[in-house]
Amino acid sequence: MILLRFRVENHRSIRDEAELSLVRPSLTTTRPKDEDWIGATTRVAGIYGANASGKSTVADALKFFRATIVESATSWNLRKTIPQEPFLLDPDSKSSPSGYAVDVVLGSMRYQYGFELDESAVRHEWxxxxxxxxxRVLFERNGQEFNFGRSLIGAPRRHASATGERELFLSKARSNGHELLGSVWSELVDGLVIADFSEQDRRLRLDQITDGIADGSIDLRDVTTLLQVADIGITEVAIDESATSDADHSARPESAWQPYDAKKRLPSIYVERHRRTGKTRVWLTEREEVKKALTFQHLGFDGTFPLSVDAQSTGTLSWLSLALPALTILRQGGVLVVDEIDASLHPQLSQVILRMFKDPDYNHTGAQLVFTTHDTYLLSNQSDSVLLPEETWFTEKHRDGATSLFSLSDFPTRDDQNFAKRYLDGRYGAVPRTARSFLASLLDPEARETTDA
Incomplete structure (x- = not known):
């Protein structure tokens, strides 16, 4: 999947329609004449802005777009309302639908897909x-009324009749086995990867790594190589077979044992109760076995020393949690979305990630990276992964609380300009407005008394 554009309206702080474009300004037609979509698009899009300006809202809108496609025809059926998050500082927006749309290339075909919804129903879809x-119209939806193009074969009206008002037609048709719509669904879901990068997701990231090693989707050699790229003193990652449990996980438990209160089962353990005695026992899952046996060989004073995964730094796990999905996207193609790419990472490692996507010697599939950041070094000519104007985006929150999204390419620029300095000087906006006069009231008792008076 190659992302051309993403549009969002009425989502959190984004009240009016905002568009993030990864199309190069040189493309002025509906498709490149040489059919080279990779050459016609940028590989990265970095979003800058002050704290609380709406950078994370752009990433969250992409996350919500994907979640709606995945969950509207499954887990959302158990909800009373759609989890819409409209702009709340305007009564009109609060009661209006939210809109999301992508312009993408799947295989060699360009598609436009989008929907509008409120907390009650999907209002439009196309x-x-x-x-x-x-x-060419494949389908258009207005509430529960559908219009189908002639090219959409596969009994679409049968799938439409089974689509509830809170379900996306694309998702329902996929779950009911429609070939083309199922293929579009899969490309959008598999091709759009959201990397949760907040500290509260540290446990989830660790579980995903150990799950991947356990099921074979993550190669230990890749983990080792990525850690060596970061040069953080780890020479090897391996499984210590002597640390695994003696429990035979291939054997079925005795018939006297049965699952115990599934609602209270923790994510990484399996609890059983004996029918006659009432005693309970705990079986570790494969994830916990792998986690317990995973060792990182660290360089020390005299040779290498093994440390468990729990002994690794937040920075090490943060690097792995970002570098591993980046590696997967680079190999398979798609879009990786990262909120605050510089969180817990040294700026040079952020540059490594950017270089992986921007350099065609590494990026053979046209994979793309969308990220938010405060790292202005990436705008400096001194960076070996400097962002070009069309790769640089800004968010700015206005006094009415609404976020606007715009590109550095909207401004007159020259190659010899110091974009980092000009940005910090406020030439492009999207920088914090500070009121330093209030500091005196915090630190000077007399000033506080004057302010209170």
Whole structure:
């Protein structure tokens, strides 16, 4: 999947429609004449802005877009309302639908897909493709009324009749086995990866790593190589077989044992109760076995020393939690979305990630990276992964609380300009407005008394 554009409206601090474009300014037609979509798009999009300006809202909107596609026809059926998050500082927006749309290339075909919804129902949904320079309607939805294009075969009306008002038609048709819509669904879901990067997700990131090692989707050699790239003193990652449990996980428990209160089962253990005695026993899952046996060989004073995964620093786990999905996206193609890429990472490691996507010697699939950051060094000519104007975006929150999104390419620029300095000087906006006069009232008792008076 190659992302051309993402549009969002009425989502959190984004009240009016905002568009993030990864299309190079040189492309002025509906498709490149040489059909080279990789050459016509940027590989990265970095979003800057002051704290609480709406940078994370852009990433969250992409996350919500994907979650709606995945969950609207499954887990959302158990909810009373759709988890819409409209702009709350305007009564009109608070009661209006939210809109999300992507312009993407799947395989060699360009598609436009989007939907509008409120907490009660999906109000609009559409899917177009571009077999030529003009778009072709595959389906359009207005509430529960559907219009289908002739090219959409596979009994779409049968799938539409089974679609509830809080379900996306794309998702329902996929779950009911529609071939084309199922393929579009899979490309959007698998091709859009959201990397949760907040500290509260540290446990989840660790579990994902150990799960991947346990099921074979993550190669220990890749983990070792990525840690060696970061040069943090780890020479090897391995499984210590002597540390695994003696429990035979391939054997079925005795018939006297049965699952115990599934609602209270923790994510990483399996609890059983004996029917006659009432005693309980705990079985570790494969994830816990792998985690317990995972060792990191660290360089020490005299040779290497093994340390468990729990002994690794937050920075080490943060690097792995970002570098591993980045490696997967680079190999398979798609879009990786990272909120605060510089969190817990040294700036040089952020540059390594950018270089992996921007350098065609590494990026053979046209994979893309969308990220938010405060790291202005990436705007400096001294950076070996410097962001170009069309790769640089800003968010700014206005006095009415609404966020606007705009690109550095909207401004007159020259290659010899110091974009980092100009940004920090406020030439492009999107920098904090500080009121330093209030500091005196915090630190000077007399000033506080004057302020109170």
């Amino acid at each position: 899917l177009y493709d571009y077999p030529s320079t003009k778009h």
